[in-house]
Amino acid sequence: MTVIDFQAAKKWSKIPKNLQEKLLQNVFCPKCGVTKITDYSLNDDEFGIILDGSCSKCGKEVSRLVEEA
DSSP states (O other), X not given: OEESOHHHHHHHHTSOHHHHHHHHTOEEETTTEEEOEEXXXXXXXTTEEEEXXXXXXXXXXXXXXXXXX
């Protein structure tokens, strides 16, 4: 994980570790479908946290929004 945005890291740290792992393993890749995100960075967004990284299967760029409750 690369931390680009400390506000996003603060939000991410409040999510329980087991839920973080589930979120990382449930990312959509247009080529592979549901996949795990690797080499990701955290970015703050008005709706929550955006994870930007790579598909663990094909390496294509993928993103996921983790919405704030």
